[in-house]
Amino acid sequence: MRGKYVLVTGATGGIGQQVAKLLAGAGAHLFITGRNAAKLEALGTACNLPASNRFAADITDATEVTALHGRFFEVFPQIDILINAAGIGIIKPMDQLEEKDFIHTLNLNLVAPFLLLKNFLPDFKARKSGLIINIPGVLGKVPMAGAAAYSASKYGLVGMIQSVREEIKRTDIRFTNLFLGGVDTPFWDTIDLRVQRDKMVQAEEAAKAIWFLCQQPLSGVVSEMVLQPFNHQAI
Numbered sequence: 717m718r719g720k721y722v723l724v725t726g727a728t729g730g731i732g733q734q735v736a737k738l739l740a741g742a743g744a745h746l747f748i749t750g751r752n753a754a755k756l757e758a759l760g761t762a763c764n765l766p767a768s769n770r771f772a773a774d775i776t777d778a779t780e781v782t783a784l785h786g787r788f789f790e791v792f793p794q795i796d797i798l799i800n801a802a803g804i805g806i807i808k809p810m811d812q813l814e815e816k817d818f819i820h821t822l823n824l825n826l827v828a829p830f831l832l833l834k835n836f837l838p839d840f841k842a843r844k845s846g847l848i849i850n851i852p853g854v855l856g857k858v859p860m861a862g863a864a865a866y867s868a869s870k871y872g873l874v875g876m877i878q879s880v881r882e883e884i885k886r887t888d889i890r891f892t893n894l895f896l897g898g899v900d901t902p903f904w905d906t907i908d909l910r911v912q913r914d915k916m917v918q919a920e921e922a923a924k925a926i927w928f929l930c931q932q933p934l935s936g937v938v939s940e941m942v943l944q945p946f947n948h949q950a951i
């Protein structure tokens with residue numbers, strides 16, 4: 717990781733925060749983003765980052781993603797790894813799921829990754845190398861009752877990444893989709909489901925999986941990884 721130029725979105729979240737700490741400790745050049753400026757500042761301090769290496773942005777907003785791209789390249793000469801750890805889970809049955817829930821979910825889990833690609837993929841393409849990690853989660857692979865909005869966004873994310881992967885297959889640009897089961901993070905704070913959070917994957921362990929994914933061999937690619945709680949987390 718030493719010397720790699722890395723952007724972490726959702727860095728103020730449960731998984732993103734742990735990833736940022738691991739990568740900073742491993743000697744990566746780190747740039748962090750999320751909306752919460754106070755949390756970003758605290759994380760930047762914990763990771764020994766200068767103030768220039770963080771930028772508060774709403775990545776559902778095209779203008780803010782363009783600004784994020786500009787700020788990143790004011791500080792760093794290139795991007796080697798983009799880790800998109802921003803996302804939201806709204807889990808409600810159809811009779812409770814509102815249009816605004818659906819649109820918000822799609823905006824953050826699908827449109828934002830699209831905006832990140834629109835802004836940063838040209839930089840990866842210019843160097844014909846790099847790694848882009850997204851976290852569809854297992855609900856981007858298998859359905860669950862109440863996950864109409866979430867799965868729509870994550871299945872969409874998987875479809876988008878698989879298509880773009882076809883476009884760049886003559887380069888050394890790697891795409892990795894991480895299919896996580898339940899991870900104990902603030903993600904679950906607003907979800908009204910009976911789950912045992914102490915049986916979930918710990919955020920530190922999910923971050924270690926991402927750290928592992930950043931070490932891909934030159935001759936290979938980890939296109940997908942599935943990491944599930946060892947114990948079934950539903951009561």
Ligand SMILES: NC(=O)c1ccc[n+]([C@@H]2O[C@H](COP(=O)([O-])OP(=O)(O)OC[C@H]3O[C@@H](n4cnc5c(N)ncnc54)[C@H](OP(=O)(O)O)[C@@H]3O)[C@@H](O)[C@H]2O)c1
Binds near residue numbers: 751
């Ligand atoms: N936890 C799980 O069980 C689980 C399982 C499978 C997949 N995943 C996926 O893993 C990713 C990370 O999840 P997590 O558990 O770390 O969630 P989390 O703790 O809730 O963190 C979510 C992150 O997204 C950021 N975010 C929210 N809205 C944003 C916006 N409009 N613009 C920019 N950033 C925004 C939040 O930062 P601010 O509030 O500062 O903006 C926060 O950093 C998500 O994509 C999630 O779908 C999680």
